[in-house]
Amino acid sequence: MSARGMPVPAPLALRYAAWSLDAAVIALLVIALLHGFLGRALAACRNALDALTTAMAGTLPAAVEAGGSPLVLVQIWLGDGALHAAALALAGSVTGLVALPTLVFALLSLPWFAAFEGSARQATPGKRLLGLRVIDDDGMAPGPARAALRQAAGALSWLSLNIGHALAGMPPRHQALHDRIAGTRVVRIDARPVPLLARMWLALQLPAAFLLLALLMRAVDRSLGAAMDAALLG
Numbered sequence: 001m002s003a004r005g006m007p008v009p010a011p012l013a014l015r016y017a018a019w020s021l022d023a024a025v026i027a028l029l030v031i032a033l034l035h036g037f038l039g040r041a042l043a044a045c046r047n048a049l050d051a052l053t054t055a056m057a058g059t060l061p062a063a064v065e066a067g068g069s070p071l072v073l074v075q076i077w078l079g080d081g082a083l084h085a086a087a088l089a090l091a092g093s094v095t096g097l098v099a100l101p102t103l104v105f106a107l108l109s110l111p112w113f114a115a116f117e118g119s120a121r122q123a124t125p126g127k128r129l130l131g132l133r134v135i136d137d138d139g140m141a142p143g144p145a146r147a148a149l150r151q152a153a154g155a156l157s158w159l160s161l162n163i164g165h166a167l168a169g170m171p172p173r174h175q176a177l178h179d180r181i182a183g184t185r186v187v188r189i190d191a192r193p194v195p196l197l198a199r200m201w202l203a204l205q206l207p208a209a210f211l212l213l214a215l216l217m218r219a220v221d222r223s224l225g226a227a228m229d230a231a232l233l234g
Contacts, residue, residue, distance in 0.1 A: 007133075007135060007139060007185070007187035007188070007189075008187055008188045008191075009171075009172075009173060009174035009185060009186070009187055009188075010132045010174065010186040010187055010188050011174075012165075012166075012168045012169040012174070013202075014130055014132065014188070014194065015132070015168055015176075015186055017126075017130060017194070017198055017201070017202050018124065018126035018127040018129070018130045018132050019126060020126070020201070020202075020205065021125070021126030021129060021130075021198070021201065022112065022113070022124045022125060022126040022127075023105075023109075025125070025126075026105055026108050026109055026112060027105065029108055030101050030104050030105050030108065033104060034100065034101055034104060037100065038097070038101065041093070041096055041097040041100075042097065044093045044096065044097070045090070045093045045094055045097055046219070046223075047093075048086070048089045048090040048092075048093040048094075049090055049219070049220065049223050050223050050226075050227070051086045051089060051090075052083070052086040052087055052089070052090050053220075053223045053224040053226070053227035053228075054086075054227045054230070054231075055080070055082050055083045055085075055086040056077065056083060056224070056227065057224070057227035057228045057230065057231035058082070058231060059073070059076045059077060059080055059083065060073075060228070060231055060232075061231075062076055063076055106155075109151070110148070110151050110152065112124065113147070113150075113151045113154075114144065114147045114148040114150070114151045115144075115147075117134040117142060117147040117150065117151075118141075118142060118143055118144035118145075118146070118147030118148065119144075120141065121133075122134050122135065122141050122142065127186070129195060129198060130194060130195070130198055131188055131189050131190050131192055132186055132187065132188060132189070133186070133187055133188075133189045134147065134150070134184055134185070134186055134187075135184065135185055135187055136183055136184055136185075137183045137184070137185070142182070142184050146182055146183065146184060147182075147184075149181070149182045150178050150179065150181075150182035150184050151178075153177070153178035153181040153182055154176075154178040156177055156178065156181070157176055157177045157178050160177065163177075164176055164177030164178065165177070167180070168186070173185060174186075
């Protein structure tokens with residue numbers, strides 16, 4: 001609250017921190033529900049990646065005979081039907097890995113956020129930890145129906161490539177697109193410092209993203225290296 005007792009709009013960074021805490025819990029639920037599927041889907045992605053790198057390595061002899069320049073190699077890749085099929089298979093495997101977990105995450109998120117924000121506490125566990133609360137345009141509790149509308153409208157914020165979420169950074173009311181549709185706001189209920197654990201959670205997210213990217217690049221490098229060795233030795 002401000003010095004005059006008026007609700008203070010929550011900063012965009014604090015809203016993201018609260019959402020990411022809730023999202024982590026929901027993601028764990030998704031993993032628990034789909035662990036068998038995820039294992040099979042990851043294996044399918046690895047196999048599809050190996051098939052693609054094997055197809056790429058198989059074009060090396062023709063590229064060497066044609067002069068071995070990068071342009072020649074690209075031309076061979078563009079005209080290789082087996083390589084195209086392998087690339088499409090990998091794209092299909094990645095889509096299969098991502099689509100179902102994303103759908104389940106969305107289906108779990110709607111009742112999670114709507115129930116908590118529509119309750120007397122007006123906040124999810126992540127928002128409560130960071131001292132945030134959802135209110136309507138009159139400063140009152142949004143209620144279950146408005147909270148559910150807010151979450152359903154959140155799909156538009158995602159489909160707008162997060163432009164809808166970025167609107168929460170615009171003064172004076174700092175309302176995201178789904179807040180504007182539902183007639184809600186996210187406010188700070190006190191001025192207490194952000195908890196240390198929450199700050200550590202935010203600080204670790206970027207290194208974690210780079211770690212995941214490094215692991216992905218390592219998997220690609222290993223697969224391509226093995227395929228190249230097999231092609232050269234074969």
